[in-house]
Amino acid sequence: MAVVTKLPLSSLALSFHLSNSFYLNPISPFSLLFSFSFSTHPKMDTPYHHLHAPPHYPPLLPQEQPSDAGPPASHRKPFKGFAAILASVIFLLSLVALIINQTQKPLPSQNNIVPTSKPTSFSNPEPRGVAEGVSAKSNSHLLRNIKGSYNWTNAMFTWQRTSFHFQPEKNWMNDPNGPLFYKGWYHLFYQYNPDSAVWGNITWGHAVSADLIHWLYLPIAMVPDQWYDINGVWTGSATILPDGQIVMLYTGSTDKSVQVQNLAYPADPSDPLLLDWVKYPGNPVLVPPRHIGPKDFRDPTTAWAGPDGKWRLTIGSKIGKTGISLVYQTTDFKTYELLDEYLHAVPGTGMWECVDFYPVAINGSVGLDTSATGPGIKHVLKASLDDTKVDHYAIGTYNPENDKWTPDNPEEDVGIGLKWDYGRYYASKSFYDPYKKRRIVWGWINETDTESDDLEKGWASVQTIPRTVLYDNKTGSNVVQWPVEEIESLRQNSTVFEEVVVEPGSVVPLDIGVATQLDISAEFETELLGSGATEEGYGCSGGAVDRSAMGPFGLLVNAHDSLSELTPIFFRSSNTTNGTNTYFCTDETRSSLAPDVFKQVHGSKVPVLQGEKLSMRILVDHSIVESFGQGGRTVITSRIYPTKAIYGAARLFLFNNATGVNVKATLKIWRLNSAFIHPFPLDQI
Numbered sequence: 001m002a003v004v005t006k007l008p009l010s011s012l013a014l015s016f017h018l019s020n021s022f023y024l025n026p027i028s029p030f031s032l033l034f035s036f037s038f039s040t041h042p043k044m045d046t047p048y049h050h051l052h053a054p055p056h057y058p059p060l061l062p063q064e065q066p067s068d069a070g071p072p073a074s075h076r077k078p079f080k081g082f083a084a085i086l087a088s089v090i091f092l093l094s095l096v097a098l099i100i101n102q103t104q105k106p107l108p109s110q111n112n113i114v115p116t117s118k119p120t121s122f123s124n125p126e127p128r129g130v131a132e133g134v135s136a137k138s139n140s141h142l143l144r145n146i147k148g149s150y151n152w153t154n155a156m157f158t159w160q161r162t163s164f165h166f167q168p169e170k171n172w173m174n175d176p177n178g179p180l181f182y183k184g185w186y187h188l189f190y191q192y193n194p195d196s197a198v199w200g201n202i203t204w205g206h207a208v209s210a211d212l213i214h215w216l217y218l219p220i221a222m223v224p225d226q227w228y229d230i231n232g233v234w235t236g237s238a239t240i241l242p243d244g245q246i247v248m249l250y251t252g253s254t255d256k257s258v259q260v261q262n263l264a265y266p267a268d269p270s271d272p273l274l275l276d277w278v279k280y281p282g283n284p285v286l287v288p289p290r291h292i293g294p295k296d297f298r299d300p301t302t303a304w305a306g307p308d309g310k311w312r313l314t315i316g317s318k319i320g321k322t323g324i325s326l327v328y329q330t331t332d333f334k335t336y337e338l339l340d341e342y343l344h345a346v347p348g349t350g351m352w353e354c355v356d357f358y359p360v361a362i363n364g365s366v367g368l369d370t371s372a373t374g375p376g377i378k379h380v381l382k383a384s385l386d387d388t389k390v391d392h393y394a395i396g397t398y399n400p401e402n403d404k405w406t407p408d409n410p411e412e413d414v415g416i417g418l419k420w421d422y423g424r425y426y427a428s429k430s431f432y433d434p435y436k437k438r439r440i441v442w443g444w445i446n447e448t449d450t451e452s453d454d455l456e457k458g459w460a461s462v463q464t465i466p467r468t469v470l471y472d473n474k475t476g477s478n479v480v481q482w483p484v485e486e487i488e489s490l491r492q493n494s495t496v497f498e499e500v501v502v503e504p505g506s507v508v509p510l511d512i513g514v515a516t517q518l519d520i521s522a523e524f525e526t527e528l529l530g531s532g533a534t535e536e537g538y539g540c541s542g543g544a545v546d547r548s549a550m551g552p553f554g555l556l557v558n559a560h561d562s563l564s565e566l567t568p569i570f571f572r573s574s575n576t577t578n579g580t581n582t583y584f585c586t587d588e589t590r591s592s593l594a595p596d597v598f599k600q601v602h603g604s605k606v607p608v609l610q611g612e613k614l615s616m617r618i619l620v621d622h623s624i625v626e627s628f629g630q631g632g633r634t635v636i637t638s639r640i641y642p643t644k645a646i647y648g649a650a651r652l653f654l655f656n657n658a659t660g661v662n663v664k665a666t667l668k669i670w671r672l673n674s675a676f677i678h679p680f681p682l683d684q685i
């Protein structure tokens with residue numbers, strides 16, 4: 001077991017900590033002490049030479065008000081109350097000063113009113129694609145109130161690029177499109193602007209991989225060159241017919257910006273690289289039905305075969321504020337019949353983009369082909385909500401007789417219950433991998449910086465690590481997502497830390513050297529120090545600094561040694577009158593000193609079953625952090641923009657901000673190699 005020693009703080013730090021601790025945690029004796037790991041005794045699978053006595057680290061204390069995630073903390077703390085009163089007084093004084101100031105100026109006459117000027121800090125705050133009715137860079141409303149911009153350096157921008165995630169060499173990318181496995185290659189297509197780092201002129205970028213990790217860029221597969229897609233070759237899906245033929249259906253934005261569905265197929269099916277694509281001369285094969293808005297009809301799914309042998313596919317739309325999923329039947333993918341009934345509809349959820357619909361086995365560790373039905377199978381319905389830019393899903397039952405799907409739990413229906421990923425993630429798409437008999441899902445990690453910063457750095461967006469998806473037969477209420485096993489081929493030397501005790505209010509460095517490319521597997525046990533009294537209402541919303549008896553605790557990734565920049569990934573439990581609730585969260589509020597990036601607290605409740613230890617897996621790849629709680633029941637992706645915790649200055653820590661538990665952490669941390677992601681050497685074949 002690691003030795004953890006408590007030492008008194010230096011006098012300056014002591015007064016700071018004591019005063020805050022008094023307000024934050026009047027009862028905990030531990031808040032008066034400062035703990036640090038004197039020696040964390042890592043066990044090394046490979047030799048490791050940099051173990052040294054760590055410097056002192058103060059506990060994490062509040063700095064700024066984080067944003068919303070999960071239920072709000074119900075306990076108002078004296079410090080917060082005092083701060084609120086102080087803020088109100090300052091506000092009232094400012095108001096009085098403003099009124100006095102205004103009364104000294106002449107009032108503008110009615111026809112002399114000067115329009116309020118927009119904040120000038122961003123050269124181009126309006127995201128592209130909104131006018132077209134599709135998502136694009138969707139954070140401008142979040143950034144609207146942020147003042148100031150940061151002096152980014154090329155070194156900072158360069159560091160942000162990932163080493164084992166898929167991203168194009170340059171320019172803008174959004175949704176993953178038509179993933180498939182064909183003649184030994186995994187194909188990924190993606191929404192891509194070949195001309196700029198902002199959304200527009202959308203084509204289908206194309207890359208192939210033999211293992212889903214190392215990628216080779218191929219020439220653009222489809223460009224907007226027909227009246228029916230001249231405003232963009234938008235999102236679509238592949239269906240592989242039983243005879244091996246590939247059918248690609250995609251949305252085209254026409255010369256009049258009407259959304260239609262088009263058919264394309266490989267020009268040479270014997271080409272494993274599927275380099276050339278032919279657009280069906282009879283396109284479009286589907287136009288918006290009369291009751292559907294011309295800009296509310298997009299993103300056809302992979303088709304599945306029904307018991308009558310006909311193919312079905314579903315397309316997202318909306319009627320008023322109700323998100324819907326239209327169902328079409330076809331035998332040849334050229335002519336279609338629209339069914340009267342929707343696959344499903346949920347009031348209040350708005351436009352459904354990028355619908356995904358597929359079966360999952362109730363008992364089993366393999367994925368299912370999209371057409372599988374029968375006993376022992378449930379169906380996942382996923383919609384990307386245009387209004388909120390969040391991917392939601394629900395598990396339910398599909399009736400192939402009437403092509404309707406019913407959620408298992410109507411209170412957790414699509415768009416009002418589970419999120420596919422609680423972080424920065426959108427427009428996901430799955431496919432069945434017949435080679436390894438698994439279902440794999442891709443998602444788009446979008447940026448939270450400004451468009452002008454994207455233009456400056458010359459690229460925008462990253463795809464997640466492909467994840468396998470399985471029904472969670474332990475809980476019966478969610479899926480589990482897990483990075484594809486091939487990611488393990490990047491693992492280099494690992495360091496093991498066993499049973500490191502992290503006491504309340506402490507931050508413990510994990511001396512693994514540079515911490516920018518990591519695969520972290522961590523388990524946590526807690527030892528109650530007090531009575532374990534019930535506390536209602538704690539979630540993720542207060543972030544990593546909102547202390548309560550049983551949390552938060554976890555890891556600080558991409559953390560600077562001074563703790564001026566850090567990204568906590570943590571659990572927070574509380575004993576409520578209904579049992580123990582556990583939340584899995586990330587807190588981006590201190591991830592960057594730059595003011596012009598949007599930073600949020602993300603997370604949700606995570607099911608923890610009797611006898612299970614709390615566990616998390618984290619993939620750190622420079623500015624992307626993918627976190628999997630309890631075996632992937634709750635997943636959170638972050639795109640962060642550190643300014644100091646980069647290159648050799650990015651470090652890893654354990655922290656425990658709980659006031660009433662000791663935390664015992666056991667970790668295995670692998671350094672990950674970079675993936676090989678380069679243009680395909682087409683001139684050599």
Ligand code: DQQ
Pocket residue numbers: 134135136174175191202234235251298299353354384426427
């Ligand atoms: N992105 C595509 C649309 C889709 C949206 C356009 C989702 O087809 O609805 O780039 O991000």
